[in-house]
Amino acid sequence: MAGYTERKDDHLRRLRRIEGQIRGLARMVEDDKYCIDILTQVSAANSALQSFALSLLDEHLAHCVADAVAEGGAEAEAKVKEASDAIARLVRS
Numbered sequence: 001m002a003g004y005t006e007r008k009d010d011h012l013r014r015l016r017r018i019e020g021q022i023r024g025l026a027r028m029v030e031d032d033k034y035c036i037d038i039l040t041q042v043s044a045a046n047s048a049l050q051s052f053a054l055s056l057l058d059e060h061l062a063h064c065v066a067d068a069v070a071e072g073g074a075e076a077e078a079k080v081k082e083a084s085d086a087i088a089r090l091v092r093s
Contacts, residue, residue, distance in 0.1 A: 002063075002064075003059040003060050003062065003063030003064045004056055004059045004060075007059070011052070011055070011056070014048070014051075014052050014055075015052065017048065018045060018048045018049060018052065021041065021044060021045040021048060022045060024041060025038060025041055025042060025045065028041060050090070050093075053090055054090070057083070057086060057087065057090070060083060060086075061083060064079060065079045065080060065083050068080075
C-alpha cells in the first residue's frame with residue numbers, strides 16, 4: 001500500500017485544483033492577458049505543485065522509507081537513496 005493511500009482523496013482534490021489553475025493559464029494566454037498577470041498565476045501553480053510534492057514526499061518518508069529502515073538491509077539503503085534522489089530533483093526544479 002502506498003504511503004499516501006489514506007489521503008488519496010485529498011491529493012486528488014489538490015491535483016484537480018492545480019489542473020484548474022493550468023487551464024486558467026491557457027485561458028489567460030488565449031485571452032491575451034497581461035504578461036505579469038500570467039506570470040503571477042504561473043508562480044501560484046508552481047507553488048501549488050511544490051506544496052503537493054512536499055506533502056507526498058513527507059508521506060513517503062513517514063511510511064515507505066521508515067518501514068524499510070525498520071526492516072534494515074539493502075532495501076533500506078535503496079529507499080533512502082531513492083528518497084534522497086527525489087529530494088535532489090525537487091530542489092533543482
